[in-house]
Amino acid sequence: MPELPEVETITKGLNLKFSGKTCTKIVFHRKDLRYPIPQQTIRSCCLETPILSFKRRAKYILMETQKGSIVFHLGMTGSIHQEVSSVPLRPHTHAVFSFYENKQKKVYLHYVDPRRFGLISAIKGAVTGKEKYFQDLGLEPLEHKNLGKKLMQLGAHKKQAIKKFIMDSKIIVGVGNIYASESLYEARVHPETPAGNLKNKHFIAIGLAIQKILRKAIKDGGTTLKDYVNTDGKPGYFKQKLKVYDREQQPCLTCKQKIVRLVQGGRSTFFCPYCQKEKK
Structure with missing residues (x-):
């Protein structure tokens, strides 16, 4: 997608x-x-x-x-x-x-x-943002300087796993499965950690990681796994820079431990259990 x-x-x-x-x-x-x-x-x-x-x-x-x-x-x-x-x-x-x-x-x-x-x-006429397509949409991740702070305010008391939280389009838009796994690896946060268990520093790290990963992916024209091509019919090249997504049982690029896959909400999640320890 x-x-x-x-x-x-x-x-x-x-x-x-x-x-x-x-x-x-x-x-x-x-x-x-x-x-x-x-x-x-x-x-x-x-x-x-x-x-x-x-x-x-x-x-x-x-x-x-x-x-x-x-x-x-x-x-x-x-x-x-x-x-x-x-x-x-x-x-x-x-x-x-x-x-x-x-x-x-x-x-x-x-x-x-x-x-x-x-x-x-x-x-x-003019788009107001109140249209049925847009009225329930969350934060635009690249438009906020203090994205981590805003995520902390929204997630402070939630029991929802942090990966599901940042993939919820009513919270923040555009962080799909690939970019959620990559962002949490970049922030060194375990994907199953309840959002409400995270400290301010973790949300700051997640916000910065989301922005960093998305900007890098845009620079590389996106990620092509199967179908995606741009308007010229060319694929995206960020796939070559993925550090955890679709790398199950391959060595972590940081610690050399094996990348693990689990299923959350019917979607595959990839992470390093050594670099991303769960926050109880």
Whole structure:
């Protein structure tokens, strides 16, 4: 599933290639994804008006115009591609947006999603943050200087395991399974430790680690394990820098003890039991 670094990478790519261009046509190849696609509303917000910018909120991508915003979510397997043809080049292409590159040449944005857990929708007028997509979202991890302090305030009395806590999008957005494991390793915190058992210094370390890991992943274009590619069709390269995720029984890069895998909430967690001792 694309997480914050992957969605941020895609958003930057879309800004670079499509901001300022005018959408002239939209073709939908199905009526729904996770939810019905409001085709008429999307066209009224988007057609024949310049794209002002692309922005990310959590794992949503907003294509902004003066009339409103088109909202994209990539779900489990979604991707957005720049193409030179309106003809779907990949299976499961569900929408094609046409733009003029110049007076003679067009460029196309293809939305692809094999498992159809993604979303294409629209918001008329200005985005307030109170829309159903955004109203329950938590902290943006890269927008807070004192992220650890804010996490401490939210988690001080919680019995929830710290890994589940930082993966809760109502607490903090964009910290998916890969980045949660990597951040807790960086902070030297055991993933099963109850959030309420941690001290201020641990939350500070976790906040700094989350920001460090996410920024590194964005710099490397995200993490490709299976499906993820950016708008140019290229994979992310942060996989080569993963220190614990998907490294079960391999030696810890710090202490050489074996990395352990456990399951939390149906998701695989990877950690070093020597470097990340549980805080009782």
